[in-house]
Amino acid sequence: MTVLAIDIGGTKFAAAMVEPTGLITARLELPVGQDATATLAELVARIAVPGLTGESGLTGVGIGSAGPLNVLAGTVSPVNIPSWREFPLAKAVSELLPELPVRLAGDAQCMALGEWWQGSYGKRAADAGPYKTLLGIVVSTGIGGGVVVDGAPYLGPTGNAGHIGHISVDRDGDTCPCGATGCVETIASGPSMVRWALANGWRRAVEPSFWAGRAVDARALAADAKRGIPVARLAFQRASDALGTAILTAAALFDVDNVVIGGGVAASGPTLMVPLRQAIARQAGMDFLHRLRVDATSLGRDAGLFGAAALVLGDQPS
Ligand SMILES: [Zn+2]
Known part of the structure; x- marks a missing residue:
């Protein structure tokens, strides 16, 4: 078979x-x-x-x-x-x-299900430990997600469950291409982070020679955040705060205990994961939300x- x-x-x-x-x-x-x-x-x-x-x-x-x-x-x-x-x-x-x-x-629903089945933090961890409900998030040019509840993908009646990128976290925020206002995707997707950083002086913060032949993308922004360029760090902070709010919203609804993040922006590793974990710890209210574990993908x-x-x-x- x-x-x-x-x-x-x-x-x-x-x-x-x-x-x-x-x-x-x-x-x-x-x-x-x-x-x-x-x-x-x-x-x-x-x-x-x-x-x-x-x-x-x-x-x-x-x-x-x-x-x-x-x-x-x-x-x-x-x-x-x-x-x-x-x-x-x-x-x-x-x-x-x-x-x-x-x-x-x-694709993001499949990412979540794949992490549950073969990832380090999904089913294998669940066999040995407390993890039951997994939320997978792909942070890339857009933000997608998927939920696995008790080992089964929850796709919803139209197959659209898991659209975490379109949870609104800022009622006064930008209009999203989806038509809603202040979606996580308008703040925390790669292009959104780059747009915000540029509007807040990212180019000016880095010496002009640095830009020669260099792409103005989320990877470059992550590299500058790692170098300690304040506006780049702030862009990741802002994205982490927005993602953290959306993750906690989903966690409160589904008692999610395990979140796995994949996608191009997540490839920046600790540059995203450290402020994201801090944002979640800072924003979490009810006791059960404090056991939420957030990891980067183990399967790519x-x-x-x-x-x-x-x-x-x-x-x-x-
Ligand atoms: Zn949206």
Whole structure:
């Protein structure tokens, strides 16, 4: 029994053949070409070949996709793939691999489920300790999330549960592209942090020669925060405060005891994790919120693939 896990990102498609034990027997990653549908077909054709699909063959396909997506309709409209608007992804994969069950969820939901199943702080920790409910958050160009309750992904009736990036934390804040005001994403996503830092003198704070050939992005901002440039540190502080508020909101609703953070901004490590943990400790009220544990991803990009596989494996993963 082997399942095919597919991760649909804005610039790359990844796939892996995953055994119920969590063993990955094959993997492939392709940059998204001009024709995303052709890239998908190539990905499936190259990985799901006889001989690589295990003794008893392929038993299902799990897909995690960048959003927005409509899980009920099986369609996706990834922001970075303009040619895919309400693209029938589940149906397209079904046509490439007929007669196999296909499950679809958001990329951040898959990240959360993958961390639960194979990460250092999910199921394995739960077997030995107190962790039951895991919130996974992807902090990148946007902010996504997913919730795993008692080992099962909670996707919600429309499949949209976990949209933590669009919890409003500032009623007087900026308008978010989603239409609401003061969403976490308008403060703590990579581009939002960079925008705020630039508006508050980030460029002026660093000697001009420093900018030669250097990208003005969240990675550069993280590097400057690490160097102790005050405005860069403040940008991370501000993002941490907003993220902390949203995390505590979710934790209060679901009695979340474990949060795992992934995504490009989280790759800055302690630059984000230290002020984030401090923000949560400072803002937490009720006793049960003080046991909240927040860690950086232990699986990196593989979390999404493991989660996509777990969608199909259901409660069979061992
Ligand atoms: Zn929003």
